[in-house]
Amino acid sequence: MVGVQGPRSEPKAILCTVFERPGLRVREVPVIREHEDRVLGRFDLGNWIAVLVELDDRPLRSQPLEGRLEAHAVEFDPGSGFGRHVPDSVLPSLQRGADQGSDRSFVRVEISHCRAVDADGDVVEDEMDPGVLADAVAFEQRGVDRAGEEVQPPGLAGESVQRDLGRRGGLVTDDDELAHICFYRQADFPVSIRNQKERAERASGMDLWVRLGVGALLAVSLFGVGVHYEAVEDDHDPYPDEEQLREAYEEYVGERALLFGTVESIGDSQFVMTVQSDAGSFEMTVPENDIAVDPGGVVQVYGILDPDRTVDPVRIVVVTESGDADLYKYGVSAVGALVVALLFVRHWRLDTDAWTLEVRGDG
Amino acid sequence: MADLLSTILVTYSLLTVIRWWIDWLDERWIVLALAGTVIPDLTRIDLLLDARTVEQAVGVPFTYAPLGSLGGVVLVSAIVTLAFARRHWRRVYPLVLTGGFVGLFVDGLRIFADGRAGFYLYPVWWRPPTPGLFVSADPRVLVVTAALAAGIFAVDRFVIEESPGSSSP
Numbered sequence: 190m191v192g193v194q195g196p197r198s199e200p201k202a203i204l205c206t207v208f209e210r211p212g213l214r215v216r217e218v219p220v221i222r223e224h225e226d227r228v229l230g231r232f233d234l235g236n237w238i239a240v241l242v243e244l245d246d247r248p249l250r251s252q253p254l255e256g257r258l259e260a261h262a263v264e265f266d267p268g269s270g271f272g273r274h275v276p277d278s279v280l281p282s283l284q285r286g287a288d289q290g291s292d293r294s295f296v297r298v299e300i301s302h303c304r305a306v307d308a309d310g311d312v313v314e315d316e317m318d319p320g321v322l323a324d325a326v327a328f329e330q331r332g333v334d335r336a337g338e339e340v341q342p343p344g345l346a347g348e349s350v351q352r353d354l355g356r357r358g359g360l361v362t363d364d365d366e367l368a369h370i371c372f373y374r375q376a377d378f379p380v381s382i383r384n385q386k387e388r389a390e391r392a393s394g395m396d397l398w399v400r401l402g403v404g405a406l407l408a409v410s411l412f413g414v415g416v417h418y419e420a421v422e423d424d425h426d427p428y429p430d431e432e433q434l435r436e437a438y439e440e441y442v443g444e445r446a447l448l449f450g451t452v453e454s455i456g457d458s459q460f461v462m463t464v465q466s467d468a469g470s471f472e473m474t475v476p477e478n479d480i481a482v483d484p485g486g487v488v489q490v491y492g493i494l495d496p497d498r499t500v501d502p503v504r505i506v507v508v509t510e511s512g513d514a515d516l517y518k519y520g521v522s523a524v525g526a527l528v529v530a531l532l533f534v535r536h537w538r539l540d541t542d543a544w545t546l547e548v549r550g551d552g
Numbered sequence: 553m554a555d556l557l558s559t560i561l562v563t564y565s566l567l568t569v570i571r572w573w574i575d576w577l578d579e580r581w582i583v584l585a586l587a588g589t590v591i592p593d594l595t596r597i598d599l600l601l602d603a604r605t606v607e608q609a610v611g612v613p614f615t616y617a618p619l620g621s622l623g624g625v626v627l628v629s630a631i632v633t634l635a636f637a638r639r640h641w642r643r644v645y646p647l648v649l650t651g652g653f654v655g656l657f658v659d660g661l662r663i664f665a666d667g668r669a670g671f672y673l674y675p676v677w678w679r680p681p682t683p684g685l686f687v688s689a690d691p692r693v694l695v696v697t698a699a700l701a702a703g704i705f706a707v708d709r710f711v712i713e714e715s716p717g718s719s720s721p
Binding site for chain 1: 555556557558559560579580583584586587589590593596603604607612613614615616617618619621623624627628630631634635636637638640663664665666671674675677687688689691694
């Protein structure tokens with residue numbers, strides 16, 4: 190159990206026992222999983238936060254804890270190994286745990302100094318030192334039978350065994366339970382991939398709901414904007430809209446209008462176009478036949494509304510010469526959308542842990 | 553509205569030039585601006601779900617037109633940004649917004665018979681004058697924008713990146 194000083198986000202986050210001796214970085218201490226709450230309840234941890242409570246029973250399963258305790262029972266000084274922060278009740282608890290066999294064991298606490306933490310406390314992943322991983326993994330792979338050799342010779346109770354990995358900048362892998370702890374010093378921060386992931390998951394869980402809430406708010410706003418636009422557009426549009434012309438054309442005779450229509454037929458002196466409106470379509474006659482457009486093409490007509498649904502054109506613009514032009518426009522637009530989609534997928538991915546879009550290859 | 557591919561090529565050209573001064577603006581970020589360019593074209597949702605149908609369903613007037621306006625782009629860009637990890641927001645939002653603005657700008661260049669573009673500055677109810685450079689289905693737009701993008705791509709690849717001291721990725 191190793192504590193570090195830093196922001197404490199939860200009142201009883203993780204059990205930690207505090208050591209603070211200059212120069213002493215690594216300790217070997219007993220940890221009993223089920224007594225965490227009890228110990229926590231009697232400690233005021235203040236601003237100390239546990240970096241990690243990790244149990245690794247495997248290396249020591251062949252080394253009963255009981256034996257180790259018995260060998261030094263006489264000299265055992267309760268609490269001294271914890272800087273006298275451990276209540277006496279811990280020791281009986283420890284003893285009971287030892288009596289129950291190999292499920293209770295010492296934890297070898299490997300400590301390496303970690304850095305590579307940005308201002309938010311996040312790991313700067315580029316600074317991972319694979320060398321640390323190699324050491325840690327090698328340690329575990331030595332197997333159960335040789336685990337005892339790796340445990341420092343039992344000394345006096347309270348004597349701490351220093352094992353410094355001798356490396357800096359070390360992140361540890363998720364399954365490396367021996368090297369998850371480091372002290373917090375100034376810019377350093379306790380880091381393990383597992384701890385970071387857990388913190389990130391907790392944060393992203395809240396973050397997801399916040400994002401969904403804000404997103405819903407924005408979506409509602411967007412819908413509201415659509416309603417507002419439609420509701421007040423007529424007040425700002427200098428021309429009558431298509432629906433008004435369809436329903437009450439005669440009221441607008443003499444006014445100017447800008448119409449978009451699909452050419453239906455072209456006669457000797459005029460052409461007829463169909464104008465779409467929300468309430469349905471209607472036909473308008475334009476006394477002009479000198480236009481480069483085929484039936485099915487789309488035109489803009491800006492002019493003055495005459496009786497009998499005729500518009501006297503001031504200017505006519507051919508938007509599409511035929512219906513095929515629309516196919517071109519939508520086809521090319523679809524290609525554009527596809528290109529963007531492919532490029533996007535190439536560079537971004539969906540992180541299903543946090544439900545966010547993340548840069549590919551960025552962890 | 554010009555075809556989407558042409559507008560995307562304009563955005564690509566613009567962002568590639570900006571990249572010459574901003575080191576971190578590599579392809580993965582430029583893609584976000586390209587995606588933002590699509591936002592004004594979301595008015596085409598009308599082809600799939602008619603605004604009239606929405607009106608009947610909810611009982612209030614409704615239009616997709618704001619998606620092709622300043623206000624709509626601002627809101628949609630924000631929604632899009634929320635989909636990204638929080639640490640990217642400061643880059644994602646401006647880039648998506650930039651792409652959306654390019655889409656609006658290009659759309660504002662096309663021809664209107666009365667010489668003024670649509671209300672694409674909504675919520676500002678003003679139809680800015682349009683130079684009337686093209687109609688929406690004009691294939692020459694694609695030719696011009698493709699040539700522009702190809703030229704800038706060539707300069708970026710063969711001049712900028714190979715110049716001594718270049719910091720471009």
